[in-house]
Structure formats: C-alpha cells, structure tokens
Amino acid sequence: MATPAGRADVNHAWRLVSRPQGRVKESDFEWTEARVPELGEGQILVRVVYLSLDPAQRMWMEPVDSYMPMLPLGSVMRGGTVGVVAASRNAAYAVGDIVQGLGGWQECYAGDTTGWTRLARIPGVPLTAFLAAMGHIGFTAYFGVMDIGQPKPGETLVVSAAAGAVGSIAGQIGKIAGCRVVGIAGSEEKCNWITRDLGFDAAINYKKENVRDALKRECPKGIDIYYENVGGEILSAVLERANIGARVAVCGLISQYNATGPAPGPLNFGNILLKRVRVQGFIVRDYVPRFPEAAAKIVPWLAEGKLKFRVDVTEGLRSAPTALNKLFDGTNAGKLLVKLSDEPA
Amino acid sequence: MATPAGRADVNHAWRLVSRPQGRVKESDFEWTEARVPELGEGQILVRVVYLSLDPAQRMWMEPVDSYMPMLPLGSVMRGGTVGVVAASRNAAYAVGDIVQGLGGWQECYAGDTTGWTRLARIPGVPLTAFLAAMGHIGFTAYFGVMDIGQPKPGETLVVSAAAGAVGSIAGQIGKIAGCRVVGIAGSEEKCNWITRDLGFDAAINYKKENVRDALKRECPKGIDIYYENVGGEILSAVLERANIGARVAVCGLISQYNATGPAPGPLNFGNILLKRVRVQGFIVRDYVPRFPEAAAKIVPWLAEGKLKFRVDVTEGLRSAPTALNKLFDGTNAGKLLVKLSDEPA
Numbered sequence: 001m002a003t004p005a006g007r008a009d010v011n012h013a014w015r016l017v018s019r020p021q022g023r024v025k026e027s028d029f030e031w032t033e034a035r036v037p038e039l040g041e042g043q044i045l046v047r048v049v050y051l052s053l054d055p056a057q058r059m060w061m062e063p064v065d066s067y068m069p070m071l072p073l074g075s076v077m078r079g080g081t082v083g084v085v086a087a088s089r090n091a092a093y094a095v096g097d098i099v100q101g102l103g104g105w106q107e108c109y110a111g112d113t114t115g116w117t118r119l120a121r122i123p124g125v126p127l128t129a130f131l132a133a134m135g136h137i138g139f140t141a142y143f144g145v146m147d148i149g150q151p152k153p154g155e156t157l158v159v160s161a162a163a164g165a166v167g168s169i170a171g172q173i174g175k176i177a178g179c180r181v182v183g184i185a186g187s188e189e190k191c192n193w194i195t196r197d198l199g200f201d202a203a204i205n206y207k208k209e210n211v212r213d214a215l216k217r218e219c220p221k222g223i224d225i226y227y228e229n230v231g232g233e234i235l236s237a238v239l240e241r242a243n244i245g246a247r248v249a250v251c252g253l254i255s256q257y258n259a260t261g262p263a264p265g266p267l268n269f270g271n272i273l274l275k276r277v278r279v280q281g282f283i284v285r286d287y288v289p290r291f292p293e294a295a296a297k298i299v300p301w302l303a304e305g306k307l308k309f310r311v312d313v314t315e316g317l318r319s320a321p322t323a324l325n326k327l328f329d330g331t332n333a334g335k336l337l338v339k340l341s342d343e344p345a
Numbered sequence: 346m347a348t349p350a351g352r353a354d355v356n357h358a359w360r361l362v363s364r365p366q367g368r369v370k371e372s373d374f375e376w377t378e379a380r381v382p383e384l385g386e387g388q389i390l391v392r393v394v395y396l397s398l399d400p401a402q403r404m405w406m407e408p409v410d411s412y413m414p415m416l417p418l419g420s421v422m423r424g425g426t427v428g429v430v431a432a433s434r435n436a437a438y439a440v441g442d443i444v445q446g447l448g449g450w451q452e453c454y455a456g457d458t459t460g461w462t463r464l465a466r467i468p469g470v471p472l473t474a475f476l477a478a479m480g481h482i483g484f485t486a487y488f489g490v491m492d493i494g495q496p497k498p499g500e501t502l503v504v505s506a507a508a509g510a511v512g513s514i515a516g517q518i519g520k521i522a523g524c525r526v527v528g529i530a531g532s533e534e535k536c537n538w539i540t541r542d543l544g545f546d547a548a549i550n551y552k553k554e555n556v557r558d559a560l561k562r563e564c565p566k567g568i569d570i571y572y573e574n575v576g577g578e579i580l581s582a583v584l585e586r587a588n589i590g591a592r593v594a595v596c597g598l599i600s601q602y603n604a605t606g607p608a609p610g611p612l613n614f615g616n617i618l619l620k621r622v623r624v625q626g627f628i629v630r631d632y633v634p635r636f637p638e639a640a641a642k643i644v645p646w647l648a649e650g651k652l653k654f655r656v657d658v659t660e661g662l663r664s665a666p667t668a669l670n671k672l673f674d675g676t677n678a679g680k681l682l683v684k685l686s687d688e689p690a
Binding site: 066067231244250251252253266269270271272273274275276277278279280281282283286 | 411412576595598611615616618624626627628631
C-alpha cells in the first residue's frame with residue numbers, strides 16, 4: 001500500500017470526546033495520531049486537501065440521531081472533504097483521482113467508497129468550488145431556492161446569513177431566476193460584498209438597523225420567498241411582510257445550534273395561517289438523486305462567472321475546533337475551509 | 346316587495362361597536378332594529394334560518410385586514426348563514442329557494458348575491474349539514490386533509506380540536522382515506538363521541554393526560570399528518586413525534602384568537618428542519634374554484650352515513666355574542682349554530 005506522498009505513514013485526527021455545551025471548545029476533541037491502516041478490498045486511501053467546516057457539524061456533535069446517525073464519542077469528527085486518492089484497492093478509483101466525501105476531521109481517510117464521488121475539475125475554477133459552490137453547499141442553495149422556493153420572475157426573495165456559504169449562492173441563484181433579492185447579513189463588509197460583487201439588489205445589516213423597518217423599505221412588494229438560515233427573530237419579521245402564498249425554505253437555524261434549550265418558532269405563527277405560508281424544512285441529502293440536475297446548472301454558471309464564491313481558508317487541521325466557532329460568531333468571510341495539504345497540480 | 350312570511354317588515358341585527366379585548370362581551374355589540382330596505386335590481390332578501398358561529402369570527406373582529414377585509418365598527422357582524430329567499434329581484438333566485446352566504450348576524454339579509462349559492466337539499470340529511478359538514482366547515486376539512494395532508498393508506502393523522510366542527514369532519518375524511526386517526530379533545534364525552542360514533546381509532550383528552558406521552562402511545566408509527574386547529578403546545582408535542590416528511594395543515598389557531606399578543610410558534614422549530622416537515626397555512630376561500638370537487642365527495646358520504654356530524658343549536662339571534670364564547674371554552678358539543686327562524690318545510 002502506498003503512503004500519502006511526502007508524508008509519513010501516520011494519520012492525525014480530531015476525535016470527539018465530549019458533547020459540547022454551547023460553543024465548541026478544543027477540549028471537546030482529542031488530537032490523535034495513528035498509523036494509516038491497511039486498505040481492505042474495495043477501499044481507498046484519500047489524502048485530504050480541504051476539510052469543510054459547516055454549521056451542521058455543531059448539530060452532529062449532539063447525542064441524538066438527526067438526519068445523520070449520532071456520532072459516538074471517540075469517533076473521528078464527521079466532516080466533508082476534498083482530497084486526492086493516494087492508494088486504491090478499488091478499480092473505480094486510481095491514485096491521483098480527486099474525490100469528495102465525508103472524510104472527517106483527519107489527514108487521511110482510509111475506507112470504503114460509499115458516499116464518495118470522483119470530481120472533474122471545472123476549467124478556470126479553483127478546486128475549492130466543490131466545497132463552496134457545489135456539493136452540499138451549492139446543492140442546498142439550489143434546491144432550496146428552485147425546488148422549495150419555486151421562484152417566478154419579479155418575485156422578492158429574502159436570504160438570511162446572506163454572506164454565508166449557502167446564503168451567498170442562494171441569493172445569486174435567485175437573481176438568475178429573475179427575483180429581486182434582498183440579503184440580511186451582519187457587517188457592512190458582508191453587505192457590500194453581496195450587493196457589489198454578487199449582484200444582490202439590497203442588503204440589510206441586522207446589527208445596524210431594525211430588520212422589520214428595513215424589510216419594509218427593501219421589499220416594497222412584500223416577500224414571496226424566504227431562504228431561512230438562521231432561525232429566531234428574523235423569521236418573525238419576514239412573516240409580517242410575507243405575501244399571501246409565500247414560501248419559506250428552512251435550510252438552517254444557525255442561531256439555535258449552540259442553544260441549550262429547544263429553538264422557539266416565530267412569534268407570530270398566526271401569519272402562517274392568514275397568509276397561507278408554506279414552511280418547508282429540507283436537507284440536501286434528500287435530493288441526492290437530483291444532484292446531477294443541480295450540477296448541470298451550476299457548473300456552467302461557475303464557468304461563465306455567473307456564480308461567485310469566496311473562501312475563508314485556515315491552515316492546518318489543528319485549527320479546526322477553534323475555527324468552527326467563526327461560523328457562529330459570524331467572523332468568517334466566505335466558505336470556511338481548513339487546508340490540510342497542497343492542492344494537486 | 347314582499348316581507349318575510351309571518352314577520353313584520355323589521356330587521357334585528359347585532360352590530361360590532363367595539364373591538365373585543367380577549368373574550369367577546371355582549372357590550373362589544375349593539376342590538377339594532379331597522380326597517381328591511383327596499384331591494385335594488387339584482388338583489389335578494391333572505392330570511393335567515395341558521396347563523397353559523399365560528400372561531401374565525403373572533404379574528405374578524407380585530408382591527409386588521411386578514412383574508413377578509415377589516416370589519417368597520419358599526420357594521421352588522423359578519424357570519425355565515427343558511428336561509429330562505431323571501432323576496433327577489435334577481436332572476437336566478439326564486440322566493441322559497443334555500444340559500445347559503447355571508448348573511449351576517451341579522452334576521453334578514455338584503456343585498457346582492459355575490460358569494461351566495463342556492464342549495465339542493467340532500468335526501469335524508471338535515472339542513473344543518475350545509476353549515477356543519479359542507480360549506481366552509483366541510484370544505485375546510487376536506488382540502489386540509491386531502492390537498493395539504495396528501496394522506497396515504499396506513500399513515501397516521503392527528504387532529505386537534507377533534508370534536509369541533511372542522512376537526513370531527515377532518516378525522517372522518519382521514520378514516521375514509523385509510524389513515525389511522527387520532528383525535529385530541531378536551532373532555533371524556535368528546536373523546537367517546539369521536540371514537541364510538543365517528544370511528545376515530547383513538548382519542549386523547551388533553552385535559553386529563555400529557556399529550557406527549559399519549560401521542561407516543563397512540564401513534565406507534567409516528568405522525569405523518571397533523572390537522573392543526575389550536576396552536577400552541579400541542580403543535581410542539583406533535584413535531585416531536587412527527588415522521589420525516591410530515592405535513593402540517595394549519596387550519597386554525599383557536600388557542601390564540603383571544604390572545605392579546607402575537608401567537609408564538611412551536612417551541613421546537615428545529616424539528617421542521619430535521620424532519621423536513623411541511624407546514625402549510627390555508628384558508629378555505631382559496632379553494633372556491635374546487636368546491637364542486639369537495640361537494641361531489643361529501644354529498645354521497647353524508648347520504649350514505651359515512652360522514653356524521655352533530656350540531657349545538659342556540660335559539661334566537663340575541664344569544665349570539667354570548668354563545669360565541671362557548672367555542673373558546675370548549676363547552677359546545679358539535680357545530681355551534683344559532684337558529685333564527687323555522688326551517689322551511
């Protein structure tokens with residue numbers, strides 16, 4: 001069996017050893033070192049290049065089965081990765097192939113290929129696109145807007161966490177679909193980025209102004225679609241301004257993931273009745289059979305520069321536990337990634 | 346112009362004169378007496394036989410436009426009615442026709458025919474069926490279960506306010522669709538009625554036992570559809586027990602209509618995301634073009650005795666304001682109606 005190029009036959013990993021209370025602490029994880037195991041028949045060894053850090057990972061640390069089985073204490077922390085095949089006992093994968101899958105918070109993944117896909121690089125588009133604009137991020141944005149939102153030209157789409165990984169893509173897809181797109185974000189820099197660089201029609205800095213008032217100003221024809229990434233008060237404000245027949249795609253509730261109690265719903269639930277609102281929770285994994293449809297749209301959008309993204313890359317696996325909190329502080333600028341090794345040439 | 350048979354040419358009405366705070370008081374209305382006006386071209390005069398009292402009427406008293414325009418103070422209180430045409434200047438309506446429409450809280454309706462329909466009596470079925478199992482009640486139950494619930498045989502449907510006018514019909518339609526149907530109601534008598542007389546599979550008395558525990562016992566395969574009539578804590582309990590892909594038809598939020606603040610959503614909103622729940626508010630008026638479809642199903646169900654209903658009839662228009670509160674106390678047994686005059690032979 002080959003070992004990862006330029007590395008010893010050793011794998012470092014972050015293992016979850018205690019259930020975080022509120023924010024994640026480094027001491028909730030254990031830094032472990034072990035020999036890379038021998039591959040079994042059908043298995044591959046992947047040298048991880050990029051590890052994705054996502055809000056959902058906070059949820060995966062909880063002692064409950066969610067849409068993913070509960071992660072037992074002592075396990076390598078779960079996470080999406082892009083890497084290079086360093087050894088293969090599977091005829092479908094060759095050494096040097098670029099692959100994407102749940103490699104986890106570790107330098108080398110050794111195991112079977114369930115859930116892994118081989119990537120075809122998009123000319124002129126960096127490898128990070130597969131974690132920032134395709135994969136779970138891009139497909140979540142795509143199906144939330146297109147399948148649940150059912151946008152019609154001229155409608156108004158509001159996106160929360162609009163400068164976040166999913167939100168920034170969701171808003172741009174809304175523009176492509178012909179909507180007026182209003183993003184809600186937490187800094188002037190983020191607001192400027194989504195309006196100037198991504199083409200959102202307007203941005204609301206929820207830390208600077210009252211969201212209710214701002215929605216009234218920026219959504220003169222009401223709100224037809226709300227792409228919900230945060231939970232809490234913003235949903236209440238949106239429901240007040242919602243049009244009859246509005247759709248709410250519940251993609252994430254980031255304001256709630258560190259909460260120690262249950263997440264409350266909007267304060268004005270009666271609007272759901274009065275305005276015949278459809279509130280639909282969804283998980284991108286339910287759309288796996290339709291991923292090719294989303295990829296067929298997103299790849300040309302990326303290649304043509306219609307869909308932009310930015311990444312916030314932290315160097316070295318050791319930084320993962322502390323870097324994750326940036327998502328909840330809102331201090332990341334773009335899709336949060338950890339770089340573990342060099343990109344292949 | 347003819348006057349109502351056996352009556353003076355006088356109309357009594359309850360007019361809304363102040364916005365109720367919390368429960369309705371008789372002093373929120375004024376009892377007025379006026380001459381029945383001359384009919385204009387195209388108008389009809391209806392002698393009201395039954396006035397429907399519904400939870401939504403409490404909402405119509407608020408100083409807001411909802412799915413109905415705000416009712417100005419001084420207006421005859423809005424309400425659904427069944428009556429007999431006593432005079433007509435409209436070729437489509439003859440004296441003696443039985444008609445249904447928003448006649449309001451008054452003895453005689455004189456006006457145009459917008460929103461009025463002529464009724465064909467169903468052999469062997471009392472006239473009250475048009476207010477208790479057809480019309481806004483029956484069609485609300487029908488579209489909430491069939492269109493929003495999308496029931497499949499073997500699924501579990503939970504209905505709140507299950508002995509209420511809409512809930513009792515919704516549950517029976519769920520049975521016809523092949524579901525396991527579990528009703529939640531507020532007395533032993535109501536629970537007995539829905540299980541023994543209406544064929545619900547189980548009933549939960551929310552005043553006697555913990556709804557969370559009871560749902561666990563009565564919904565061993567989880568909950569696929571929830572027909573929401575009440576709002577508040579029961580929705581939270583249902584969401585905990587909901588299956589992936591569950592549907593919530595938000596038909597009413599009776600626990601909230603007397604509230605003076607906004608109605609909070611469920612405490613565990615995160616379940617909507619994790620379980621990919623679809624929460625859909627709806628108003629029966631949106632289904633007007635499809636009413637014939639519902640009637641074509643409900644009429645034979647009524648005639649064959651597959652769909653049962655009961656009515657709680659109060660005598661005399663004067664009782665309307667106080668009778669309305671029975672809906673919020675849960676002291677009505679069946680569809681709450683006020684009888685204003687004799688049924689036609």
